[in-house]
Amino acid sequence: MKLSKNFVFTLIALVVVAALYRVVPGRPFGFAPQIAMAIFAGAVIKDRKTAFALPLISMFISDAFYQILYVSGLSIIPGFYEGQATNYILFTLLTVIGFLIKKINVVNVAIASIAASTIYFLASNFMVWLSGTGGYQHPQTFNGLMMTIADGVPFYKNSIWGTLFFSAVLFGGYYFFFSRSPKAEEA
Template sequence: MKKSSSIILAFVLLLVIAAVYRIIPGRPGGFAPQYSMAVFGGAIFLKDKKWAFLLPIGSLFISDVIYQILFKANLTTMPGFYSGQLVNYAIFASVTFFGFLLKKQNVLNIAVVSILAATYYFVVSNFAVWAMTDYYPHTYIGLTACYEAAIPFYKYSLYASLVFSALLFGGYALLEKYKLKSEQVTI
């Protein structure tokens, strides 16, 4: 797929804006654009899938680097790099597959896939926290406690998935419509 300079610029801007948004203090936990970016990337970059995966992972990595710098400067208590990070990246990358399911992009399909993606991330990532750490006992009660503790994050991730998917897919549809109109005018 040949990339125009405007597409590359938009891609880089989206990466940076999402990364910076993720580190904003006071933002509700889980309310971030990365879920939607994964779905959007999967739906839009079907012919060149590396871009689909790079969109959410790139923004996560950039924000994690910023978090690490702030952590080292004692400006935050949250480190950018932590054990289990590669597992988290793999789970986020797998969310991109939900975008591949969007054969017909309409409001209902985008909303359903966005909700499924956030739910998938909630289930898999919290199972990984329970299985790979000592935060919770490795019992059924420990697993349910892990999921219960993550419900506030899940709620905000659902909201974020719907809001940011509307912005990304809606913005893309408007750009495509504008591009089509401008091409019709120049003919």
């Protein structure tokens, strides 16, 4: 199905705004739109390539901004780092959660948001523990894994709230601007 110009413009704006928001100084870490964007793309956009690309392009743009700020001495957070490919793979998997939403409604979007945030939290912390990257060189034991997960809890809380908030914005905005019944503007 062909995308309308308004919908394409909206997707481009969404990618840029989400990328810029992610590098806003002082925002709570983990409170970002990318997980919600992955769910939204999977649920709304029929073209799988476009659905997978949407959150990944946004992540890449914000990572590039972070790298520029880091190299310029304006941020302590590097944009490109060891283990980054794992992060991109995880976001690809989060888009699949959106594919699983058969009926878009508040309950299903909330469940998908919490599930995606939880999967991302557990998988990303497991990978940090396994690789010993990110300054978290905890022992390769069960206790070390639990320490790594405990280190990530503040990010997890923000991730859940951020994903719920941005899912409400994305799905609510889509419903308001493009239809009165979700799935009307499918890619």
